[in-house]
Amino acid sequence: MRHFFLFVTIILSITTSAQKKEISQARSDIKSRSNLEQAETSMRNLLKDSVNRQNIKIYETLANAVSAxxxxxxxxxxxxEGYDTVAFFNTAHKMFIAYESLDSIDALPDKKGRIKPKYRKKNAEYLDKYRRNLYNGGLFFINKKNYESAYKLMDSYLDCAQQPLxxxxxxxxxxxxxxxAAFWTVVSGYKLNRPDSALKYHELALSNRNYRRRALQYLxxxxxxxxxxxxxxxxxxxxxxxxxxSKxxxxRLMDYYNxxxxxxxxxxxxxxxxISDKDNVLFLFxxxxxxxxxxxxxxCVTVCDTILKKNNSFPDVYYNAGVSYLNLAIDLEKTTISKRKNRTQIIDYYKKSLPYMEKYREMCPNEKDKWAPSLYNIYLKLNMGRQFDEMNSILQNIHGKK
Structure with missing residues (x-):
C-alpha cells in the first residue's frame, strides 16, 4: 500500500509539473502575442480534465489568450489591415464567455464561506469597452442572414445584464x-424555427417603439x-x-374568425x-x-356596390354581389307558399345577379367551379336557352374531368 501511495504521488507530481509547464508556455505566448490559438487550445484541453475544473490559473490564462x-x-x-470579420466577432463572443467562466470560479466561496472576487472589477471594466461589438456582430450576422451566429452574439450581449461579472x-x-438586441433575438429565433429561443427576450423586444409592430408580427x-x-x-x-x-x-384575424x-x-x-379608414376597399371587401x-x-350587395364605385377591378366583389342576389332568389323560392305570387321578385333577383356573375366570369375565366353553377341556375330561370346550353356543357366537362 505504501508503494501504491508513493506511485500516485509521483504521478500527481509529474501531472502537476506538466500542467504548470503548459500554463507557463501559454502565458509566454500571450505576452509575446504568438501562438495565441495554441495557447487557447492548450488551456481548453486542461479544462477537459475534471481535476482542473476549479483551477483559476487555467481560466485566467484561457481568458487572456482569447482577449489577446x-x-x-x-x-x-x-x-x-486584412482580417476575417466573421472570426473577429466570433472571437469577441468567445472572449466574453471565457471571462464569465473565469468570474464564476473567481466568485466561489473560500473555506470560510466568503465570496471575494479578485478579478471582477478589473475584468468588468476591460470588457465594458468591447461589449458593443457583440451587438455590432449580431447586426453583421443578421445582414449576412447567419441567424445562428446573430442569435448567439445578441444573446451574449443581453446576458451580460444577468451576469454577476x-x-x-x-x-x-x-x-x-x-x-x-432583444428584437433581433426574436427575428433570429424565428428564422431558426426555435420558438423558445425567440421568446427568451420578447417582453424586452416589445418595449422598443420602433420595432414593436414588427415584433408583434413575428411573435x-x-x-x-x-x-x-x-x-x-x-x-x-x-x-x-x-x-x-395594418393588413x-x-x-390573419379575418382568416381565423371566419x-x-x-x-x-x-x-x-x-x-x-x-372607423379608422371608412373608404378602405380591403376592409369593405x-x-x-x-x-x-x-x-x-x-x-352585402350594398357594400359591394360601394366598393365598385371606388374600384371596379375587384373580381370577387362582383362574385359576392352576384351570389347574394342569387341566394335572395333561392331563399324566396324556398319560403314562398305560392311561387307565382312572388315570381316577379324572384325573377328580378336572378336578373340582378346576372351582370355581376357574368362580369366575374369575364374577369376570372378559369374559375369555372365558381361561376358555372351560378350562371347555370340564372340562365335556366331566365329562360336563356343558348347560354344555358353552354353552361350545361361546361358543367358536364367539369364533372367529367372530376
Missing amino acids: QYEVANEKLYLK FEVNKYINDDQLASS SDIYLIKGDTAKYIETLNLGFKENKK FFFL GKNQLDKAMAIVDTAL AKSNILLNMGSYQE
Missing part, C-alpha cells in the same frame, strides 16, 4: 441598445408555430389594436377597422364576405 486574439484582430481592423455596470437599468407567427392559439390570437388582437391599418394583423365561423368577432374587427356568410344578402 481579440486585441490583435481589433488592431488589424482599426488599421484597415457586470453588476457594477448596471446594464439592466441603463442600456439603450438592449431592446433592439404571432411564433405562437402559431408553437401551437399556442390563445397567445396567437391575443398577439394579433394587440397588434391590430395598435395598428388598425398583417387584420387579414375559419372558426365566429362571424360576430370578425365583424367587430371589420367595423373597428372601418372583408365586410361583404362576412355579410354574405351571415346571410345578410341585401347588405
Whole structure:
C-alpha cells in the first residue's frame, strides 16, 4: 500500500509539473502575442480534465489568450489591415464567455464561506469597452442572414445584464441598445424555427417603439408555430389594436374568425377597422364576405356596390354581389307558399345577379367551379336557352374531368 501511495504521488507530481509547464508556455505566448490559438487550445484541453475544473490559473490564462486574439484582430481592423470579420466577432463572443467562466470560479466561496472576487472589477471594466461589438456582430450576422451566429452574439450581449461579472455596470437599468438586441433575438429565433429561443427576450423586444409592430408580427407567427392559439390570437388582437391599418394583423384575424365561423368577432374587427379608414376597399371587401356568410344578402350587395364605385377591378366583389342576389332568389323560392305570387321578385333577383356573375366570369375565366353553377341556375330561370346550353356543357366537362 505504501508503494501504491508513493506511485500516485509521483504521478500527481509529474501531472502537476506538466500542467504548470503548459500554463507557463501559454502565458509566454500571450505576452509575446504568438501562438495565441495554441495557447487557447492548450488551456481548453486542461479544462477537459475534471481535476482542473476549479483551477483559476487555467481560466485566467484561457481568458487572456482569447482577449489577446481579440486585441490583435481589433488592431488589424482599426488599421484597415486584412482580417476575417466573421472570426473577429466570433472571437469577441468567445472572449466574453471565457471571462464569465473565469468570474464564476473567481466568485466561489473560500473555506470560510466568503465570496471575494479578485478579478471582477478589473475584468468588468476591460470588457465594458468591447461589449458593443457583440451587438455590432449580431447586426453583421443578421445582414449576412447567419441567424445562428446573430442569435448567439445578441444573446451574449443581453446576458451580460444577468451576469454577476457586470453588476457594477448596471446594464439592466441603463442600456439603450438592449431592446433592439432583444428584437433581433426574436427575428433570429424565428428564422431558426426555435420558438423558445425567440421568446427568451420578447417582453424586452416589445418595449422598443420602433420595432414593436414588427415584433408583434413575428411573435404571432411564433405562437402559431408553437401551437399556442390563445397567445396567437391575443398577439394579433394587440397588434391590430395598435395598428388598425395594418393588413398583417387584420387579414390573419379575418382568416381565423371566419375559419372558426365566429362571424360576430370578425365583424367587430371589420367595423373597428372601418372607423379608422371608412373608404378602405380591403376592409369593405372583408365586410361583404362576412355579410354574405351571415346571410345578410341585401347588405352585402350594398357594400359591394360601394366598393365598385371606388374600384371596379375587384373580381370577387362582383362574385359576392352576384351570389347574394342569387341566394335572395333561392331563399324566396324556398319560403314562398305560392311561387307565382312572388315570381316577379324572384325573377328580378336572378336578373340582378346576372351582370355581376357574368362580369366575374369575364374577369376570372378559369374559375369555372365558381361561376358555372351560378350562371347555370340564372340562365335556366331566365329562360336563356343558348347560354344555358353552354353552361350545361361546361358543367358536364367539369364533372367529367372530376
